[in-house]
Amino acid sequence: MAKKIGVIGIPGKWSTETLADAVKQQTGFRLVIDMADVSLDLERNALFYGEHNLCQLNALIVKKISARYSSATLDRLELLRVAEQAGVRVFSPAQSMLRLIDRLSCTVTLHNAGIPMPDTRITESVEYAMDTVRDFGSAVFKPLYSTKARGMTIINAELSSADMERAIRGFNRDNPVMYIQRKINLPGKDLGMAFLAGNYLGTYARVPQNEAWNTTIHSGGRYEAYMPSDEVIALAHKAQSLFNMDFTTVDVAETGTGPVVFEVSAFGGFQGAKDGIGIDAAALYVEHVMREIQ
Numbered sequence: 500m501a502k503k504i505g506v507i508g509i510p511g512k513w514s515t516e517t518l519a520d521a522v523k524q525q526t527g528f529r530l531v532i533d534m535a536d537v538s539l540d541l542e543r544n545a546l547f548y549g550e551h552n553l554c555q556l557n558a559l560i561v562k563k564i565s566a567r568y569s570s571a572t573l574d575r576l577e578l579l580r581v582a583e584q585a586g587v588r589v590f591s592p593a594q595s596m597l598r599l600i601d602r603l604s605c606t607v608t609l610h611n612a613g614i615p616m617p618d619t620r621i622t623e624s625v626e627y628a629m630d631t632v633r634d635f636g637s638a639v640f641k642p643l644y645s646t647k648a649r650g651m652t653i654i655n656a657e658l659s660s661a662d663m664e665r666a667i668r669g670f671n672r673d674n675p676v677m678y679i680q681r682k683i684n685l686p687g688k689d690l691g692m693a694f695l696a697g698n699y700l701g702t703y704a705r706v707p708q709n710e711a712w713n714t715t716i717h718s719g720g721r722y723e724a725y726m727p728s729d730e731v732i733a734l735a736h737k738a739q740s741l742f743n744m745d746f747t748t749v750d751v752a753e754t755g756t757g758p759v760v761f762e763v764s765a766f767g768g769f770q771g772a773k774d775g776i777g778i779d780a781a782a783l784y785v786e787h788v789m790r791e792i793q
Contacts, residue, residue, distance in 0.1 A: 502792060504785075505530040505553060507579075508562035514769040514781070515562045521785040522560070530556075534564055534575040546582050554585035558792050560784065561589065561596065563766055568644035572600050588792055590784075591745040591765075598742060599765035602643045602678055605742075606762075614738050615759045618681040628667045628677050632656050637682040640670045650674075653682060683754055689761070690725060690751040691771045692735040693780060694744070696787055699736060702727050703775025722775035727751075731758045739763050745791075746784050748772075 504522045508515025510531050523529035538547045546553040565572045579593040599605050609616060620631045632638045633656045642650040654666050693700040704725035735749040738760045748768050750761040772780040
């Protein structure tokens with residue numbers, strides 16, 4: 500009997516549709532699921548998307564849980580735990596993704612495992628945040644829930660105390676728990692290192708095309724192939740191994756004092772793998788899923 504595998508993502512987006520096409524090629528079944536339209540009925544132990552009960556599928560592959568991250572994103576992942584309990588394989592496991600959506604959860608896990616990261620401080624105190632900016636010289640304030648550098652802001656120590664406090668309070672209004680990281684000087688690029696079922700696939704670099712402080716494609720960056728050292732590959736491998744992900748990318752920067760990890764992705768990027776290193780990550784991912792659910 501043909502397997503029924505649903506793809507959770509953003510309808511119309513390239514990565515989601517590409518993954519759904521790869522599933523159809525393998526199974527003849529195609530279903531793109533927008534979690535905004537999914538409803539849970541605990542009485543019937545059913546997770547409905549239109550006429551489909553997701554608890555009756557063979558597997559669900561999560562390409563994107565929401566267009567923008569927020570605490571509500573965690574709630575969407577909680578719904579998938581019901582499907583898992585019903586025997587549906589979710590790729591990657593809901594519990595694994597839950598640990599990565601919240602930037603702080605990911606950071607604490609990496610830190611506790613001894614993974615080198617940029618200097619980072621967490622606080623709800625505006626005064627402590629001001630002291631941190633002065634200590635760092637230039638600091639990146641990051642929302643706990645965000646992708647592609649959205650909502651991030653740089654605050655520099657050269658500001659007057661009044662201007663610095665105003666900038667921090669502006670960030671703090673929407674981000675009561677402030678995640679503050681020392682701004683590091685990137686060597687013209689940072690790296691996305693792709694892993695499938697814990698196996699290293701390859702590395703692409705994100706290179707800025709303009710004066711943007713970050714290298715994200717959202718800010719105009721571009722992808723290109725890159726060959727990291729064995730040391731960097733080993734570091735990324737260790738970082739991703741902490742989260743039991745079926746497919747992920749590890750964001751790494753090579754600095755003058757050694758490589759640092761920014762984060763491990765809850766979903767991983769197909770576009771960078773394709774444009775940067777010529778890997779059809781969607782097809783490889785579906786092949787992995789098919790092997791796992793036989």
